Amino acid sequence: MAACGEGGGGTRAPFGRRFLADPTRLFQHNAWDNVEWSEEQEAAARRKVQENSTQVVSPDQQEAYEVNANQYWDEFYKTHEDGFFKDRHWLFTEFPELAPNQIVSRDAKPDSEDGGAVQQSKSSGPGGRCDDGLGLVEETQASEHLSNSEMSSCRLHTQVETASQNPEAVKLNDFPGSSATYRILEVGCGAGNTVFPILQTNKDPNLFVYCCDFSSRAVNLVKAHPEYDVSRCFAFVHDLCNDQVPFPMPDETLDVVVLIFVLSALLPEKTQSVINRLSQLLKPGGLILLRDYGRYDLTQLRFKKGQCLADNFYVRGDGTRVYFFAQDELDLLFSTAGLEKVQNLVDRRLQVNRGKQVTMYRVWIQCKYRKPLRLRRDQEMNS
Known part of the structure; x- marks a missing residue:
């Protein structure tokens, strides 16, 4: 069975090697890869979306979901903590750029659960004090009270506060991870x-991983993880939609930006400005890696009337929101930001509940977009 979508010059390697060639074997496994839809199935999905979109949430309610977005995500992590999502070890099969010097099994598969936490609307930037309550103290004084690890954490907090108060300081290489040569930012961590799968798999001593989330509870969960190492990682609260709050690193310093089920939680009209801002953080030649919900995914078809906010945009029962993308609109968003397509494909998977004899069709979109090399941009500008 052929792969769906398009890649950068060739057919993509599938997530797994399990293809449903014989329909009588449907319930012999939990999942099948790259399952193509019939015209009838596509039409039925389209009708279902039209049906669940007939009743739209009122403008006042929509405004409340936007204004209180951070509260909904904080409540989500208060309820689920770190037990809702599985570690995504399949990342290195699909995104080898996250561990370029590692040999990763091609048998790794994506988890059945989706998502990750997201940045949305109203949130303060990262705080500027150490968690031990000492505040911003001189390192010579703090050394009597802090371990080496705590000292490093305090130093990183100091650097971020300096950057937020004086963006010029960032240009002087006074920022977390300034000595690294390979830098990754995960948005919506x-x-x-x-x-943590990145830190466990990529042992490059010159690697530094930044990770941010709209939810302060989510960021606190990351910092409390036993493998959180301030010499290799920096977690911070950030509101993607507030472009007045600076990132803790300068523009054109990142090799990779990771967006896993993140853009889908943003207000659709804000997505372009977010991608524009993230593209500024990339080095020339740097990549944005995306995996997110595709149009007619099972999740979209399960929404009821009264949960629709706009076309292909819904609110869940817990107040968090989700959008379902098409390939062409993602391509337009990234190309408008000046990025070049490396990969833009649809992954259709058939998941099976063998006990209940139920089939579930998932639709995800996976993209890689590269920032052009400066030489190429300069040539185009001069032509």
Whole structure:
């Protein structure tokens, strides 16, 4: 069975090697890869979306969901803590750029659960004090009270506060991870289900991983993880939609930006400005890696009337929101930000509940977009 979507010049390697060639074997496994839809199935999904979109949430309610977005995500992590999502070890099969010097099994598969926590609307930037309550103290005084690890954490907090108060300081290489030569930012890190697999798999001593989330509870879960190492990682609260709050690193310093089920939680009209801002953080040649909900995913079809906010945009029962993308609109968003397509494909998977004899069709979109090399941009500008 052929892979769906398109890649950068060739057919993509599938998540797994399990293809449903014989329909009588449907319930012999929990999942099948790259399952193509019939015209009838596509039409039925389209009708279902039209049906659940007939009743739209009122403008006042929509405004409340936007204004209180951070509260909904904090409540989500208060309820689930770090037990909702599984670590995404499949990342290195699909995104080898996250561990370029590692040999990763091609048998790794994505988890059946989706998502990660997300940045949305109203949130303060990272705090500027150490968690031990000493505040911003001179290191010579703090050394009597702090361990080496705590000292490093305090130093990073100091650097971030300096950057937020004086963006010029960032340009002087006074920022977390300034000595690293390979830098990754994960946006919407949740409880760390992407961050910690990266740190465990990529042993490059020159690697530094930044991770941010809209939810302060999510960031606190990352910091409390036993493998959170301030010499290799920096977690911070950040509101993607507030472009007045600076990132803790300068522009053009990141090799990779990771977006795993993140853009889908943003208000759709804010997505372009977010991608524009993230592209500024990339070095020339740097990549944005994305995996998110595709149009007609099972999750979209399960929404009821009264949960629709706008076309393909819904609110869940817990107040968090989700959008379902098409390939062409993601391509337009990234190309408008000046990025070049490396990969833009649809992954359709058939998941099976063998006990209940139930089938579940998932639709995800996976993208890689590269920031052009400066030389190429300069040539185009001069032509």
